[in-house]
Amino acid sequence: MPSATANFEKLAREFYARDTIDVAIELLGKKLVHQIDGRFLVGNIVEVEAYLGPHDRAAHSSKGRTARTEVMFGPPGHAYVYLIYGIHNCMNVVTGPEGHASAVLLRAISPGKGVVGRTQGPGLLTRAMHIDRTLNGADLLSDTFFIAREDPGTAPHRVVRRPRIGVDYAGAWSRRLLRFYIRGNPYVSKP
DNA sequence: CTCCGGATTCGT
């Protein structure tokens, strides 16, 4: 049974400690919540990508266990936040059993409570949610940064599967259908 | 130490 924080039904550790593709698909529709300066920012997850572990050539953990990738090798339910192109932050959720080094990249949200600005893309998502590298390694079972269940009665959605974006260097792995998004949602980055 | 390129975004 999930714990409640300010009416949010926070996802439990066990949710994250499962098969990465299952977690990725089930994250669609969930609420990303960040409490900052006493105010809640909420975004509804509409697009994600799965990174399956060191054998996945597109995953950062395929470079081995380094200072940067350490969080990916840690326990599930923690945030892996890194800087890309010197400008943008990207947020992942660590999945699977500890040491599996798999994660789900959050690529887009639809804006909810308190969220201002564009959110369709991993860098735009983190900016709108005020997520940066100070949150790298943060436990998503905290009371200020977590993911929660969708509201009861939320309409069901269809899931679209596509190749991941921006990983052409990964050979055959770049063609795997590991990007998932909610069909027809206007906040998906590249429909 | 230097060098290269990136799970992106924006402006031309």
Add this chain to the structure above:
DNA sequence: CGAATCCGGAGT
């Protein structure tokens, strides 16, 4: 299509 802008990881 190229610039922005910084740092991790690899090579010398």
